[in-house]
Amino acid sequence: MDTAVDYEIIIVGAGFSGMGTAIELDRAGVHDYQIFDAGDGLGGTWRCNTYPGVAVDFPVFSYQFSFEQRSDWTRVYSPGREVQEYAEHCADKYGLRSRMRFDTKIDRIVFEDDANRWRVTTAAGDTLTARFVVNATGSFPEPKMPQFSGIENFAGRVLHTARWDSSVDLTGKRVGIVGTGASGVQLTSAVAPEVAKLTVFQRTPIWIVPKYDAPLPARLRWVLEHVPLAKRALRALSQAYIETVVLLPAQYHKLFPLTRLAEGGLRRELAAQVHDPAVRDKLTPRYALGCKPPAYSNEYLSTFNRENVYLETDPIDKVTTDGLRTAEGVEHELDVLILATGFHLPFVSGVPFRCVGSDGVDLHEYWSRERTQAYQGVSVPGFPNYFSVFGPYSYNGSSYFTMIEASAKHIGRCLGHARRTGATRVEVTREANARYFDEMLRRRWRQVFWQDTCGIANAYYVDVNGDVPLRPTLSVEMAWRNSRFPLSDYRFENTPAS
Incomplete structure (x- = not known):
């Protein structure tokens, strides 16, 4: 044998x-x-x-x-x-x-x-x-590739966030982004200032959580490199933050219903950042915080105040030669179609x-x-x-x-x-x-x-x-x-x- x-x-x-x-x-x-x-x-x-x-x-x-x-x-x-x-x-x-x-x-x-x-x-x-x-x-x-009817006939470029082609220049283009998960949220905030028009196709709104992001100063990086146990201490603090803010509310929700308290603050943040009441309503989740992973961003919500950014919540019917057509018959003309549809x-x-x-x-x-x-x-x-x-x-x-x-x-x-x-x-x-x-x-x-x-x-x-x-x-x-x-x-x- x-x-x-x-x-x-x-x-x-x-x-x-x-x-x-x-x-x-x-x-x-x-x-x-x-x-x-x-x-x-x-x-x-x-x-x-x-x-x-x-x-x-x-x-x-x-x-x-x-x-x-x-x-x-x-x-x-x-x-x-x-x-x-x-x-x-x-x-x-x-x-x-x-x-x-x-x-x-x-x-x-x-x-x-x-x-x-x-x-x-x-x-x-x-x-x-x-x-x-x-x-x-x-x-x-x-990557999850949506089965949109007619996508093979689209005359422009089709990209997926997980298979990005850096040779494609989005400057001055009419761009459509399908998906509002973590990838879609990050991409939307990044490309909105450079494109001629950005249409975001949203199936389900997502909770947006602000993140405490900042550049790390050179002095802190020096401390992490040269002070014994500094990296371990900072990682321990980071882990404690994640366990307290993310895991405790998610895994022990019935004992510590912290997400219900957080929802009020996130709604206030949404109201402060999005000026148009109709757009704000479309961006408001109808499900409880935690049902699906939230996205973390400080720029995404305010991006919809830009004149060149449009939020489309009508379901996509098909892809045409020139863009995307919704179930209500509205056609959005696009040069580039980006699929931020996850995995x-x-x-x-x-x-x-x-x-x-x-x-x-x-x-x-x-x-x-x-x-x-x-x-x-x-x-x-x-x-x-x-x-x-x-x-x-x-x-x-x-x-x-x-x-x-x-x-x-x-x-x-x-x-x-x-x-x-x-x-x-x-x-x-x-x-x-x-x-x-x-x-x-x-x-x-x-x-x-x-x-x-x-x-x-x-x-x-x-x-x-x-x-x-x-x-x-x-x-x-x-x-x-x-x-x-x-x-x-x-x-x-x-x-x-x-």
Whole structure:
């Protein structure tokens, strides 16, 4: 029986999820891995998203690895190019580039029970084998492309924020932006001053939260670089802010209904910034704060006071040769159509490649039938030797780096134990997974997502079963449990299956 493998571990994704996992594997003494990425370089989301105005949504002190903190950020909410530079720095410092393979999209993985290995097929048709596969494609692996009728006939340029073409000059153009999520909000504020006319097509208004952004003075950057523990202290303060302002109201809403108090302030901010009462009304959400992620901006609302900016809330009927036509028959002539329509989340739309586990079970079908679930967001019973960084009930709404480090610790602990014991098959038990899933469902009643008005929010993280697979815990608990779960929750076998 052939049980040999090309790689002990294949990591899919060269963004922060993949790099964080690789660094943790090296720490666990596991070095035989290869990182594959569909793009032409590392960085994941931050390599792809280069649209004007792109920036982090959390204070940057929390948007970095706890073990690799940068001291020369220029702003509290840093621009995307600095985050990409940080990704490049991490790859160099931790020696990851030599183990990365780009322009290689993973199309399908199939588990071979008789050999305890994965057969991995790329989009180019190449076939590889690996003992273990780590899905580190992150939270936003695939952009969501709306199926507008007639879009192929549009005479102008069509762009997606996640596939930005910097050669397209928007100066003096008639531009349409479809979408008012985080990307749409950032882009709208950035391009409004330079275009001739900007039409924003809004399906659902979004809560806009002001952010305490400012340039970081040179003196503070010097302190962070030279004063012992200064970076750790500032990151701790940043984390405390996120846990208090974001996670506590979201995950413990029934106990601390702080979002209801915040709504009044946000409505007052909206009234102060938007002059036209009709436009202000269109921008006012009818659902409770927290039903879907808010956007963070200090400029977005006031952008609609500009004479060259128009807010369209009538549904889009079709794309014409010259622009977009609404359901009421109004046609907006455009030179450039920009799709800020978001992404397919892995635990909502399925992983970005076909995954067939033990006994021929398809992961997407399993989740559709059994509900979306994974033990600590990392492992699924029936899918041996397969781990996810951003699986169901892994992310709690904090900085993605807290989740990446927690999931990477979990994966590193499993694979480190497998290496020490010679195990060739590692699988979470159905009992452990059921126990964790039941706990997640039991604790979710406190979350903000279950308010009556959330049904009209069009939240992108609600799955086909009506679940919200976000982890109902604070970050301290997540980190603790992912690094200290009982190894007995897994089966470690060192002989091929019969």
